[in-house]
Amino acid sequence: MIITIDGPAGSGKSTAARKLAARLGFPYLDTGAMYRAVTLAALQDGVDLGDEAALTAVAARDDCQFDLGPTHIRVTLRGHDVTEEIRSMRVNDHTRYIAASPGVRRILIQRQRAVAARLGSVVTEGRDQGTAAFPDAEAKFFLDATREKRTERRLHEMLADGEEVTSAQILANLDARDRTDVERAVAPLRAPPDAVRIDTTHLSIAEVLDKIVAHLRARRLVDG
Numbered sequence: 001m002i003i004t005i006d007g008p009a010g011s012g013k014s015t016a017a018r019k020l021a022a023r024l025g026f027p028y029l030d031t032g033a034m035y036r037a038v039t040l041a042a043l044q045d046g047v048d049l050g051d052e053a054a055l056t057a058v059a060a061r062d063d064c065q066f067d068l069g070p071t072h073i074r075v076t077l078r079g080h081d082v083t084e085e086i087r088s089m090r091v092n093d094h095t096r097y098i099a100a101s102p103g104v105r106r107i108l109i110q111r112q113r114a115v116a117a118r119l120g121s122v123v124t125e126g127r128d129q130g131t132a133a134f135p136d137a138e139a140k141f142f143l144d145a146t147r148e149k150r151t152e153r154r155l156h157e158m159l160a161d162g163e164e165v166t167s168a169q170i171l172a173n174l175d176a177r178d179r180t181d182v183e184r185a186v187a188p189l190r191a192p193p194d195a196v197r198i199d200t201t202h203l204s205i206a207e208v209l210d211k212i213v214a215h216l217r218a219r220r221l222v223d224g
C-alpha cells in the first residue's frame, strides 16, 4: 500500500509521515531529503544552478544512499554521512533551483517509484507524491498550516539543530520555496484532487496522526 503525504514546508507532514510509518510498520520515504542531497552535491561540485544539463547530470550520478527506516532516514553522499548537513540553511537556500529542474525531477521520481516497488508498502512525503510520483496511491493526504505557524515550527527545528537563524530568515526562505514550489512548470505543489486535506495550524502531532489513522480505518485500509 502506498500512502502519500504532501504539503509545504512546516506543514507538519514529515513528522506525521514518520509517525504514521512507525505505527503501521511501513518504511518512510522522505523525498525532500533526495532533493536536498542533489542540492548539496551540486553545491559541492560548484555547478551553475541554472544549468539544466549539469543539474540533471549531478542527479544521474546517483552517488547518494538513503537508509530508510520507520523512524529515521540517514543520508550518505559520496561516502560521507550528510544527514545533518542537508538540513542546513545553506542547502535550504538553494533547493528551489534543484526542485525546478525537469531532469532532476524525472530521475528522482523514477527512483521513488523503484524504492516503492521494491518495498511494497511505504509512507512517502513531499510536494508531488500524490500528483506526479504516485497518482494511483491508495491513500493521499495534503497538510497545510498558516505561514506564521509554519515559520514558527521551522524556526524551532532549525534552532534545535544548532543553526543560527532568525525568524525573518526562515520566513524569507519559506516564501521563496513556496513560490517556486507552486509556480514551477513541472510537478508544482498542488493538493491532489482526491487527497484528504488537513489544516494543522491548531493541531498537535497526535491530533494530526489521529485524523489520518481515522481516515485509513474508515476506508478499511488499516485494522482497528
Ligand code: C5P
Binding pocket: 009, 031, 032, 033, 035, 036, 095, 096, 099, 125, 126, 127, 128, 129, 177, 181
Ligand atoms: O520537504 P523538504 O523541506 O525537506 O524539501 C526540500 C525542498 O525539496 C522543498 O523546498 C521542495 O522545493 C523540494 N521538494 C520537491 N518535491 C518533493 C520534495 C521536496 O520539489 N517531492
